[in-house]
Amino acid sequence: GIQVEQSPPDLILQEGANSTLRCNFSDSVNNLQWFHQNPWGQLINLFYIPSGTKQNGRLSATTVATERYSLLYISSSQTTDSGVYFCAVVPLYNQGGKLIFGQGTELSVKP
Amino acid sequence: DARVTQTPRHKVTEMGQEVTMRCQPILGHNTVFWYRQTMMQGLELLAYFRNRAPLDDSGMPKDRFSAEMPDATLATLKIQPSEPRDSAVYFCASGLGRQETQYFGPGTRLLVL
Numbered sequence: 001g002i003q004v005e006q007s008p009p010d011l012i013l014q015e016g017a018n019s020t021l022r023c024n025f026s027d028s029v030n031n032l033q034w035f036h037q038n039p040w041g042q043l044i045n046l047f048y049i050p051s052g053t054k055q056n057g058r059l060s061a062t063t064v065a066t067e068r069y070s071l072l073y074i075s076s077s078q079t080t081d082s083g084v085y086f087c088a089v090v091p092l093y094n095q096g097g098k099l100i101f102g103q104g105t106e107l108s109v110k111p
Numbered sequence: 112d113a114r115v116t117q118t119p120r121h122k123v124t125e126m127g128q129e130v131t132m133r134c135q136p137i138l139g140h141n142t143v144f145w146y147r148q149t150m151m152q153g154l155e156l157l158a159y160f161r162n163r164a165p166l167d168d169s170g171m172p173k174d175r176f177s178a179e180m181p182d183a184t185l186a187t188l189k190i191q192p193s194e195p196r197d198s199a200v201y202f203c204a205s206g207l208g209r210q211e212t213q214y215f216g217p218g219t220r221l222l223v224l
Contacts, residue, residue: 086154
């Protein structure tokens with residue numbers, strides 16, 4: 001089956017710093033989402049981005065489907081950005097929509 | 112603000128007891144997913160429905176887990192009998208299809224003693 005690898009596994013930042021999180025996937029996809037799991041465990045949708053670039057405030061994401069990777073950019077990080085960031089994909093061959101999750105990047109933003 | 116709702120939010124039970132978790136998908140969404148999150152396995156799909164019909168439950172232990180959608184506004188996940196290894200956070204998500212955004216509920220945190 002498809003492999004979804006996220007890097008780095010852990011990241012510690014000072015407030016105000018920028019960061020880039022990466023998601024590599026091993027097969028073609030027709031759905032890619034980025035989620036933020038906050039310290040209370042809620043999974044919050046950040047982006048639906050099977051291809052192209054999107055921006056939402058301090059966050060932006062780019063997916064290059066032909067090269068099988070996606071990047072999540074966080075600028076001017078804040079302590080509320082702390083948590084785990086997941087990339088999840090639906091492989092092209094999957095008819096149902098089952099999301100396959102990466103193992104996540106755990107981000108800690110220090111004041 | 113449309114959201115997926117789940118009940119209960121927390122459940123502590125003893126091994127062997129039945130556990131029922133409920134999910135109300137976003138109105139109009141035709142696809143409902145059940146995922147489980149554990150430290151060891153991460154997030155993984157248990158089952159999903161489209162237009163209330165089960166499409167894939169290959170991620171569920173069939174002997175103890177069952178998933179149903181009695182109507183378009185309710186999905187249930189049952190564990191009978193529960194075991195300590197079932198302790199996890201169970202998420203319900205809904206969407207409009209495989210190429211659409213999936214929205215997750217707050218999860219049910221289950222602890223089986």
